[in-house]
Amino acid sequence: MEAHEKGFFSEENSVEVVTSRNANAKSERLKEVMEVVTRKLHEAVKEIEPTQDEWMQAIQFLTRTGHLCNxxxxxxxxxxxVIGVSMLVDAINNRKPAGASESTVxxxxxxxxAPQLPMGANICLDQKGEDMVIxxxxxxxxxxxxxxxVLDVWQANDEGFYDVQQKGMQPDFNLRGVFRTGADGRYWFRAVKPKCYxxxxxxTVGRLLRDLGRDxxxxxxxxxxxxxxxFETLVTHIFDPDDPHIDSDAVFGVKESLLAEFKRVDDPARSKELGFDGWFWEVEYDFVLAGPSRLAR
Known part of the structure; x- marks a missing residue:
């Protein structure tokens, strides 16, 4: 037995035995990661005490998940x-100083x-949906x-679909655009009110959500x-706080600071000025950028 090997496997020393075998790993980072993953996974198995059938169900779930990937x-x-890991990784990698806008997935x-557009352009190319100015x-x-x-913006349409999901039904680059601020840092563009989807x-993920009683x-x-x-690049959303799913986002992307006020405006003069036919939605939201990251691994 070599010095780094810890003897025979048992329920009590499972973590030590498994991690000791990784002593000669080619990457110290890989070794560190696998030590943590092994420890946490073994802790979970010891707490849950799954039956052999339950463990096989878990393996089959992961197998079916892999088969769906293309x-x-x-x-x-x-x-x-849907288990919040994507948002957790995003949060860890996008820690912001006080006052800076928060990121999301x-x-x-x-x-x-996406096309570069003049400030104020309407990114809705098919004229479907409830008019909105942001x-x-x-x-x-x-x-x-x-x-x-430079602001790269995109959204789903009034039916909850992105243009790439409805090729041939929506125009290419519908509800997408790139804008550049002037000296005053201001931005504005026209769009339509997005919908939940x-x-x-x-x-397998949808089945899991149903089994967990989640939408x-x-x-x-x-x-x-x-x-x-x-400045650091900011990847984020703004959300409609009145949406019925605002407290149950399937991917946990909602943060309180990203809630914007969607105001309905019934002002014929402003509608005409904006090129709208009637009432419209208005959203005003400032973004605050952080300086270069001070975190380095």
Whole structure:
């Protein structure tokens, strides 16, 4: 027996025996990660005390989850989302200084190379849905405007679908656009009020949610990626606080600071000015960017 081996396996010393075998790992980081994963997993098994049949059900669940993964669907990411791990990893990697806007998950429907548009453009290309105007400022943590900030925005339509989910039904790049702030740090654009929608629930993750008595819905939101020289990139959403699913987001992406006020406006003069036919929704929301990260691994 080599010095790093800890003898024969038993229920009591299972963690020590298994982790000791990794002493010659090629990567210290891999060794560290596997020690933690092994310890926590063994702790869970000892607390749960699963039967052989229950453990086989767990293995079969993971096997079926893997079989569902392909070039356009990643069921394991969905599983990570619904148990809160995706949001936890996001939170750990996006710790912000006081006053900076919080991040949330990117989501699977971002599309690169969305069109760059003039400030105030309407990103709704099919004119379907309830009109909305969104505006605000991009600031630093001292309250100064950030000039030249690039906002990449996208959202689902009034039926809860992104353009990439309805090829041939929605125009390409519908409800997507890229904007750049001027010296005042202000942004504004027109869109439609987003609606809640379910995450894919026809696979193992959907079955798990049903078995847990949970619904698969995400509350209505708009996506933003905001970049500016000298600042951390911000990946975030803003949410409609009146959405019926605001307290039960299937992927735990809602944060209190990301709730925006969606105001209904009935002002014919402003409607005409904005190119709307009648009443519309108005959202005002400022984003605060953090300076370069001080965290380095």
């Amino acid at each position: 070039d356009w669907r990643q069921e394991f990411i969905l599983l990570s989302d 990117l989501g699977p429907f971002h599309v690169a190379d 505006s605000g400022r991009i600031l630093d943590t001292s309250g100064k405007p950030v000039a030249g900030a 379910p995450i894919p629930d026809d696979g 698969p819905y995400r509350p209505a939101h708009l996506h933003f990626i905001i970049k500016a020289d000298g």
